[in-house]
Amino acid sequence: MTRIVFAPDSFKGTITAADAAAVLADAWQSVDPEAQVLLRPMADGGEGTVAAFAAAVPGAERMPVTIDGPAGSPVQTSWLLLPASPDALAGTAVIDMASTSGIELLDELRPWDADSSGFGQAIAAALDHGVARLVLGIGSSASTDGGTGMLRALGARFFDAAGLDAVAGARGLADIATVDLSELRTAPEVRVLTDVTNPLTGPRGAAAVFGPQKGLTERADQDRTDAALAHLATLLRLDPTTPGSGAAGGVGGALVVWGATLVPGAEEVARLIGLADAIATADVVVTGEGSYDGQSGDGKVPSFVASLAADAGVPVMLVAGRIDEDADTGIFAASASLTDLAGSSAAALGDPRRWLREAGKQLAR
Structure with missing residues (x-):
């Protein structure tokens, strides 16, 4: 049985971190019904x-x-x-x-x-x-x-x-x-x-x-x-x-x-919700945010979650509304872009739940 921790940030202006985590978890279990999921939606002090x-x-x-x-x-x-x-x-x-x-x-x-x-x-x-x-x-x-x-x-x-x-x-x-x-x-x-x-x-x-x-x-x-x-x-x-x-x-x-x-x-949100302890018992961690770009490594949620996963020796995957060409995704075992899945940024923004679900299935496979 695979144990997955879902710890995304909000996809700003489109879906909250809590809803994003729930959609991704449901999508993963549609591919792997035996998976055990734990929702730990994240934030850095902003929306959500x-x-x-x-x-x-x-x-x-x-x-x-x-x-x-x-x-x-x-x-x-x-x-x-x-x-x-x-x-x-x-x-x-x-x-x-x-x-x-x-x-x-x-x-x-x-x-x-x-x-x-x-x-x-x-x-x-x-x-x-x-x-x-x-x-x-x-x-x-x-x-x-x-x-x-x-x-x-x-x-x-x-x-x-x-x-x-x-x-x-x-x-x-x-x-x-x-x-x-x-x-x-x-x-x-x-x-x-x-x-x-x-x-x-x-x-x-x-x-x-x-x-x-x-x-x-x-x-x-x-x-x-x-x-x-x-x-x-x-x-x-x-x-x-x-x-x-x-x-x-x-x-x-x-x-x-x-x-x-x-x-x-x-860092403070993670401490208060016990994220490190949750990750320590996981087989995979999934994180994400609306836009993963060249600045996302500077204290943003995905990079911070990835650092916790690395400390625990657990692979981490990324879901983002869009992933910029200058973004370093090498720290992730796999990644999925809603914009790529939907065919355009407008399509991804128009129905984020649908494309989050597709991303969750893709990562589960």
Whole structure:
């Protein structure tokens, strides 16, 4: 009997990690009915982080909450309460930015007005519930607000020179004259999952690197926002060169100010869901993501899962929406591209479940 661990990341914008793992496992068993499958969907802090924990941790409970989305309109979402137990998961809430203040929640990009308040509101809801630990995924953010929206939701105040509340979003950053953190809620143990190490400011900072994907396409707008973030860092007494402080439009830095610890996302998720122990008992591991390219070896889920499998002496296979020509797939025993199977990227994106199923069958054979 073959034992297979399925540990993919989400295929961004098309299917969650949990659903991808389930489809692949079902497809494999259609070829090998005797196979024993174990689902360990993965995440690195971005889209699907809550879903990955929900699928991997028995007894995890979704806690519904209504928050202000990145554009200010109400969003029905949830955070995840991990079950109380003697281990390290006791009293833990998992919250991801993608489902609270994520870019996928916007109908159109709002580079100046989108903010992170909904993420903070979900954190506040978890604190009100009495959790002792927070695991926060900060990928897929919609804003470059320096984390001011999140901090506001947790009790911080930001005032302009006239003593009025500064405007939310990137638009109001440069006008902030004073910061009042006296009512900021006390942070419990907070672990922040991120797959980037960018500083807050400079050529590798939040505005320059991630601003364009959020609508800050003009160099002048990026420079303006970068200067505003540097000003905010001074007010918050944050070193803007701190690795990861530029993640999520500066939310990473704001969380450092709050007292959180930034950690590599894939590594921390794997630790919390017991992935290494699962792989140690497996005959094969299957991982994947939407696009496997030349940068996928830099802390992304497939490369991290492959490293765990290599340590355990277990072969690992890759499924990806597309596999770029410059990608190094030599670490995988086999690989399957949904784009190749479907004949085009558009066809693969149009019906990811169908082509994931074909990929799972192909790898099983």
